[in-house]
Amino acid sequence: MSDNGLKSGSNLEKILKAGHFAFTGECGPPKGANVEHLKEKFEHLRGIVDAVNITDNQTAVVRMSSTAASAIMVAQGLEPNFQMVCRDRNRLAIMADILGAYSLGIRNMLCLSGDHQQFGNHPEAKNVFDIDSMQLIALVKMMRDEGTFMNGEDIDVPPKLFIGAASNPFADPYEFRIYRLANKIDAGADFIQTQCIYNMERFRDFMKRAVDMGLAEKAYILAGVTPMKSTRMAQYMAKKVPGIDVPESLIKRLKGAVNGKQAEEGIRFAIEQIEEFKEMEGLAGVHLMAIEWEHKVPEIAERANMLPRPKID
Amino acid sequence: MIVADRKSLDEIQEMIKDYKKILLVGCKGCVTVCNVGGMKEVQVLSSILKIARKKEGRELQVEERTIERQCDFEYVEQLRADCDRFDAILSMACGVGPQFLAEAFPSQKIYPALDTKFFGGAVQHGIWEERCAGCGTCVIHFYDSLCPIARCAKSLQHGPCGGSANGKCEISEDVDCIWDIIVRKKMEQERLEDLRTYRAFKDWRSARDGGPRKSIREELVQ
Ligand code: SF4
Ligand code: SF4
Numbered sequence: 449m450s451d452n453g454l455k456s457g458s459n460l461e462k463i464l465k466a467g468h469f470a471f472t473g474e475c476g477p478p479k480g481a482n483v484e485h486l487k488e489k490f491e492h493l494r495g496i497v498d499a500v501n502i503t504d505n506q507t508a509v510v511r512m513s514s515t516a517a518s519a520i521m522v523a524q525g526l527e528p529n530f531q532m533v534c535r536d537r538n539r540l541a542i543m544a545d546i547l548g549a550y551s552l553g554i555r556n557m558l559c560l561s562g563d564h565q566q567f568g569n570h571p572e573a574k575n576v577f578d579i580d581s582m583q584l585i586a587l588v589k590m591m592r593d594e595g596t597f598m599n600g601e602d603i604d605v606p607p608k609l610f611i612g613a614a615s616n617p618f619a620d621p622y623e624f625r626i627y628r629l630a631n632k633i634d635a636g637a638d639f640i641q642t643q644c645i646y647n648m649e650r651f652r653d654f655m656k657r658a659v660d661m662g663l664a665e666k667a668y669i670l671a672g673v674t675p676m677k678s679t680r681m682a683q684y685m686a687k688k689v690p691g692i693d694v695p696e697s698l699i700k701r702l703k704g705a706v707n708g709k710q711a712e713e714g715i716r717f718a719i720e721q722i723e724e725f726k727e728m729e730g731l732a733g734v735h736l737m738a739i740e741w742e743h744k745v746p747e748i749a750e751r752a753n754m755l756p757r758p759k760i761d
Numbered sequence: 762m763i764v765a766d767r768k769s770l771d772e773i774q775e776m777i778k779d780y781k782k783i784l785l786v787g788c789k790g791c792v793t794v795c796n797v798g799g800m801k802e803v804q805v806l807s808s809i810l811k812i813a814r815k816k817e818g819r820e821l822q823v824e825e826r827t828i829e830r831q832c833d834f835e836y837v838e839q840l841r842a843d844c845d846r847f848d849a850i851l852s853m854a855c856g857v858g859p860q861f862l863a864e865a866f867p868s869q870k871i872y873p874a875l876d877t878k879f880f881g882g883a884v885q886h887g888i889w890e891e892r893c894a895g896c897g898t899c900v901i902h903f904y905d906s907l908c909p910i911a912r913c914a915k916s917l918q919h920g921p922c923g924g925s926a927n928g929k930c931e932i933s934e935d936v937d938c939i940w941d942i943i944v945r946k947k948m949e950q951e952r953l954e955d956l957r958t959y960r961a962f963k964d965w966r967s968a969r970d971g972g973p974r975k976s977i978r979e980e981l982v983q
Contacts, residue, residue, distance in 0.1 A: 561922050564914050566932045582919035583962055598962060616923030624944045635959060643923055690924040690931040
């Protein structure tokens with residue numbers, strides 16, 4: 449830890465450390481080198497969220513690298529939460545990219561295994577998985593706190609990153625999910641962003657367990673929210689996306705909305721969720737993943753009373 | 762055993778299209794057990810190839826041989842006397858077979874008739890599944906002898922990932938999530954602490970990543 453008691457000094461870390469309820473957003477880099485398009489997308493989030501997750505070849509679809517997109521964001525004065533998956537790089541590339549990201553001003557990093565390449569647009573690719581997400585967390589911590597590479601050699605200026613990890617309370621086996629979260633925190637995760645939540649009942653139970661096990665004191669847990677745009681999206685997620693739990697009641701609720709108002713109903717549900725999360729024991733914030741809906745984030749933030757965002761120097 | 766599938770007829774025909782006389786060699790090892798390269802399959806492929814060639818209005822002579830093991834020079838030697846009588850040799854062994862043939866008969870042209878897939882076994886009649894990826898440093902004692910290196914789509918040493926649902930892997934409903942099986946077993950047997958243990962970075966040098974591998978048993982080397 450540095451003199452100020454901060455691990456990375458990122459805005460997200462400061463906000464969480466100060467005890468504020470954090471609010472993070474998400475932005476997928478473009479399928480190309482369209483920097484203007486990227487900027488346009490994340491501009492919607494300026495001043496609205498504390499940090500913006502920049503996805504890394506999300507769902508195994510090739511896009512501009514998360515390092516480059518994060519660096520562009522830093523240059524524009526916004527704070528990225530740089531995502532890295534283990535699918536596409538071996539340990540040499542992982543460590544090199546961590547150093548590169550830090551050198552470019554990136555201070556938050558989310559460590560993921562990554563969706564299998566079969567989901568994406570290059571299913572023929574070799575899958576690397578030299579290490580897994582648990583080991584990636586441990587590696588970033590080792591590089592930051594011990595100042596060494598995986599082989600024990602010293603790093604000349606170690607990367608001071610705020611370490612994030614994902615948790616999916618809706619994947620199976622459910623009983624084990626809380627222990628997997630505990631493992632990630634033990635490995636060195638400073639903050640956790642959950643998979644998008646629709647089944648509130650299950651999530652309440654999950655958080656209760658997290659609190660009972662003392663996990664919420666050891667890491668900051670941010671609840672994942674993705675507003676539904678339509679009944680079709682809800683049905684698709686329910687059926688086609690492994691590890692996402694969309695209760696029938698939510699699909700019914702969206703269906704019940706008057707014509708043209710399904711998106712509004714989806715947003716309403718998201719806002720109700722955020723309101724509940726603010727009060728839920730053990731939660732430190734919300735991670736809003738408005739997929740290709742960045743322009744709606746200011747409205748959602750406003751209506752969920754998440755604004756203005758705290759400023760900490 | 763090593764499990765293989767036969768290549769498509771088109772691919773095999775394309776490989777041997779310029780030849781009139783081929784030696785088709787089966788193997789009595791793994792590929793006989795997995796019903797893809799034994800005596801029976803040699804007979805079947807031989808007749809299919811001859812019929813296909815006939816349809817083209819050309820002739821193909823095929824001589825059928827099935828030896829004990831193609832991964833053993835001692836048995837491969839049995840082909841030496843006849844080998845020059847053919848335009849080419851088509852091997853129905855795993856990927857090791859054609860290579861041993863190529864090494865034994867450097868002037869002959871050797872072709873593979875199989876796609877070699879994995880180390881595994883039959884889980885029911887006609888269905889084989891992968892069990893080992895030959896990583897060279899077996900760690901399955903950590904996982905109740907269930908191998909996540911070969912059987913998890915991401916080779917996770919700390920699973921299951923967030924895509925595990927209803928016991929199936931995120932890649933397909935036809936693929937079991939091995940981590941689901943590992944976790945359920947450990948939890949049932951109340952050995953959760955095994956899964957709370959952090960596993961070190963794997964040393965992949967013992968796997969193919971370290972380059973071609975060799976195993977030397979000093980006591981056997983003359
Ligand atoms: S750990 Fe390695 S050697 Fe052991 S079964 Fe798995 S792949 Fe094979
Ligand atoms: S679903 Fe299970 S088997 Fe498939 S990648 Fe995830 S942990 Fe591995």
